[in-house]
Amino acid sequence: MKLNAIEKALMNNPARALLQRQYEAPLLKRMGGSLEGARVLEVGCGRGVGTDILFTHFGAQTVYAFDLDPDMVQQARRRLQSYPPARLTLTVGSVTQIAAPSAAFDAVVDVGIIHHVPDWRAAIAEVCRVLRPGGRFFFEEVTRHALNRWAYRTFLDHPRQDRFSGTEFLAELERHGLTVVDSVELFFGDFVVGVAQRGIASPDGAEMP
Template sequence: MKMNAIETALMNNPVRAAIQRHYEAPLLERLGGRTPGERVLEVGCGRGVGTEIILERFGAAHVTAFDLDPAMVQRARRRLRRHLPGRVALSVGDVTSIDTPDAEFDAVFDFGIIHHVPDWRTALGEIARVLRPGGRFYFEEVTRHALQRWSYRTFLLHPTHDRFSGEEFAAGCTVAGLDVDGRSVERFFGDFIFGVATRH
C-alpha cells in the first residue's frame, strides 16, 4: 500500500532523515552490528536516505533497493546518483514478491515499511527467502498500538486488518524462518519495534 500525501510529506523531510540517522540506525547497529563488504537489500527505500545509511554507516559493499512508488524511486535515483551503478541498484518492486533469487543477500533492511503491507506475513517469508543462511534482517516497524491512535487513523493511510503488535511481528519472523532471539526492543510506549533476526 502506497503512502498518502501527508505521510509522503512526513517521510520526505529533514526531521525524518535525522531520526533515521541519529536514532534508528545506531539502535539497529547495537542490536545487529554492521554489514561491512556485504550485499544488502533495502525494502521500501523511499527517497534513498536508508540506502545512504546502509552504505555509509553499516559499510555495505552493494545495496539493492526498491519501492512500490515509482516517484520515490526517482527521488532515490537523484539522491544516490554518485553511487550508481557501482554500489546501488534501484527499481520499482513489491516486498511480497521480491524479484531476486533465493539466498541472494547477506542482510535485509526494513525502515518502517512492512506495516504498510496488508499481507505482511508473505513479506516476511520473501525476506527470509532472499537471505542467505545466517543472514540478518534489520527492522524498525510501527505496531498496531500506534496505528490505533487518533492521529494515525485521521491523517495516515494503513491497512485496517491484521495489524501486528511488536510480539506478533517477532513471532511472524520466527514462523518465516528468522530468529529474533531476544534482539528486539519496543520503544515509545510500544508504538515501535526495533530488532534484528537471523535466517536459519
C-alpha cells in the first residue's frame, strides 16, 4: 500500500537522505559486501535516493527499480535522470508480481517496503524467485513491534493483520532457500536489517550456501 502524506514527509526529506547515505548504506555494505558490476533490483525505490546509492556506494552496473506509487517513480525519474537507460530502468510495479524472469538478478534490495505489503510472504517469494543462485538479498524492514506502537498506528497507514517479527521475517527467507549471512535487530526490535544469500545448487541437486 502507498504511503500517506505524513509518511511521505518523513521519508522524502534531506535528513532521511543523509541517514541513508551515512548510516544505512555503510551498514548494509559491511554486512553484504559491494555490488561491483552487479545487476541489481531495488523493490519499492521511493524517490530514488537508494537507487543512486546503489550506483555511487555499492558500484552496481545496472539497476532495475520500481515502486507501486507513480508519484514516487516520477520523483525518482527526476532525481536519476543523469543515468543512461543502459544502466537504469525505472517503472511502476508491485513486489508481489515482479515483471522479470526467474534468477534475473545478482542482488535484490528492499529498504522498508515489505512491511507495507498485505501479503508479505508473497513479496518474499517473488524476491527469492528473481534472485540468481548465489545472489544476495539486502533488507531493512520494520517489524510488528514498531507497527504496534501508538505513533505508527495513529499517524501512518500500514496493513494491520499478520505483521512479522524480525525472527519471522528471517525464517521466511530461510524457508525460500536463502541463508541469512548477517542480520541485526535495531531499536528494541523495531527494525530488522541484514543480508541473505540464495543457495547454490550442488551437482547432486542439494542446496548449499
